[in-house]
Amino acid sequence: MRKRKRAIGNDIEEHIDESWLIPYADLLTLLLALFIVLYASSIVDKEKYNSLMEVFKSELTGTKIESQQAGLSPTLPIPEENQGLLEEETDEKTNDEELDVLKQQLESFINDNSLQDMVSLKTTERGIEVSLKDLILFDSGEAKLKGGSYQTLNGLIGLINTVSNPISIEGHTDNVPAYNLIYASNWELSAARAISVLKYFESQQIDANRMQFSGYGEYQPLYPNDSYEHRQANRRVNIIILREK
Template sequence: MPPEINRQDDEDIGEGAPHWMVTFSDMTTLLLTFFVLLFTFAQIDLVKFRMVLGSIKEAFGVQRVTQKGQFPTAENTPFQVFEYQKLDSVIEMFYRQAKIYKELQKAFKNVPGVEILVSERGIVVRAEDKIFFDLGKADIKPEAYPFLEKMADIIKEFPEYKVGIEGHTCDLPIHNVRFPSNWELSAVRATTVLRYFVSQGIEPKRLKAIGYADTKPLLPNTSEANRSKNRRVEFVFSVETEEQTFTRQFREVLRKIESERLKLKTEKSS
């Protein structure tokens, strides 16, 4: 006679968590580690940091509600934002972007006339032109080379990044044999910096130089102080990968973290 099956015990055994939940839990743990890493880099108040995370709660698609009885699919699970096979590369990309941001902050945040920003274009190091050039000239000043050497070292440390060197002027006109207008001045300045980076062993294909003349002022050209801000060189770090969507999300995270950090700094100083 076959053994009797205990139906009661069988009924007590639940189905357990869905299969996708295990992988999703791993992903959540990795993302939590990533945000803790950002918190360490930014050095902001924990409450402020949580406020930032709350403001981007939908950025990773984890707020969707699955109706009762609805089987999780690629369209209604939190995993829809990520392609499973790309998850490791996405996490690595996040880590690398946080690292280069930290390196740039460490190298240049205390240099007068320098700002480090995160924008849709990438991570931007904005430096006033007087750090590198005399007014109306495009020859690199000797005292600018330590700055450029540090920048070259960081560019070489992160070979996956392309770097755009952008020259900007104010609205003061220039007209001489070498520079018929601000277009030539801004372009030659950007190209001069690019050539220096190439001389330091950086691959030319990773670099580009652009001169914008006075077409992209930061402030109205109504005073010398404003004109000094508008005369600048910008170094734009960008990465071109299949994960560009995730890169844009990360940039938004950093932008909000930096905004909260500056707000907190202002509150403490007032």
């Protein structure tokens, strides 16, 4: 009997107390969850943060998470203040592409109808500028459209209506005074010519709220008014398809 008692005593002495492993494992779990929360809180939005807190709560309490989408998002969220900027950049890029296509179509129209001497085209910061010499549109000193101008204007209208951009119609003259009972100055003549083009555009189904007009008279010449050719080039109506802002 004595011998058996010693054997039992030896078994008790040789057994190691492992109860400390449980709180140690809990501590490691808590630290892991804490680091996950700290990391995630710096890169996720409020909704994802709340989801992570649910994960943290689940680790502590052992409860089941109802949502299957709780946790980190595979991609970083876009801040709300930047979403508007991205949309604007996308819209601008799309509109620029549309204007590029329109310019190519206008170039083809000018070349196909042999209008190079009367109609010019260029791209500016404002948009696409179509410049028509007054000879193709008006008689000298007049602001009423000539009958022969309608075919050219109709071709331009068909192409311009493929985009929704605003349109500025701007009249220009040379520096020869407008000796006319109707128009007391080149300002008035240039403005009247711009209005005539605008009204015709409106009659051909271009929305009035897209259009504006200006009369610059002799004050924005392309060339010095020192020759017939230069004065002729300065007498013009510009149709600018403006970039959307």
